[in-house]
Amino acid sequence: MAKEIADKGRITIDDKIAKSSTDVAVGDKLTISFGNKTLTVRVISLKETVKKDEATELYEIIAEDFKENFK
Template identity: 85%
Template sequence: MRLDKFLKVSRIIKRRTVAKEIADKGRITVDGKTAKSSTDIAVGNKLVISFGNKTLSVRVTSLKETVKKDEATQLYEIIAEDFKENFK
């Protein structure tokens, strides 16, 4: 499954176009390597996603084409969630 589709189906990122944009800017790594939106994802991969002030690390536990909203969290396991504080 493509990275951008997985992020949308799992609801880590709500829209596929936004997931594609973030991936193509180099803000997502898969098993330590910078990933593009077309990168294939497999069960067991570790994803690190850098949002504005947050970094989310997850492990892929399942791949499905579609899931209901309440089942989306079963597709991944959160490893770490780091917040950067901005002091200005």
Template identity: 70%
Template sequence: MRLDKFLKVSRIVKRRAVAKEIADKGRITINDRPAKSSSEVHVGDKLVISFGNKTLTVQVKQLLDTTKKDDAAMMYEIISEDYAKNFDQE
């Protein structure tokens, strides 16, 4: 399954166009390798996604072409969720 489709179907990212943009800017890695929106995602892959001040690390559990909202979270497991410290607020 394409990376941008996985991110949209799993609801990690709300829109496929946004997933494509994030991936094509080099803000996603699959198994520690830079990924493009067209990169293939497989069960067991580790994705690291950088959203602004947040870095989300997930492991792919299953691939589904379509999901209901309740089933989307079963497609992946969150390994870590890190937030960058904002030094302006100290």
């Protein structure tokens, strides 16, 4: 899913459009847009493997925005 979102131009790293092959470094600011939500996080740590319950230790949420759909 992450590759698909990245290849559609919905992820930026430090305000530059990222592709699925773009390297990520500690300190980078990632903005991810999916559905009606935009999430901005800062990378705190990188690891080759990590358990699901430890993943939240690798980033901090900077902003979380929701767009409402009006019909």
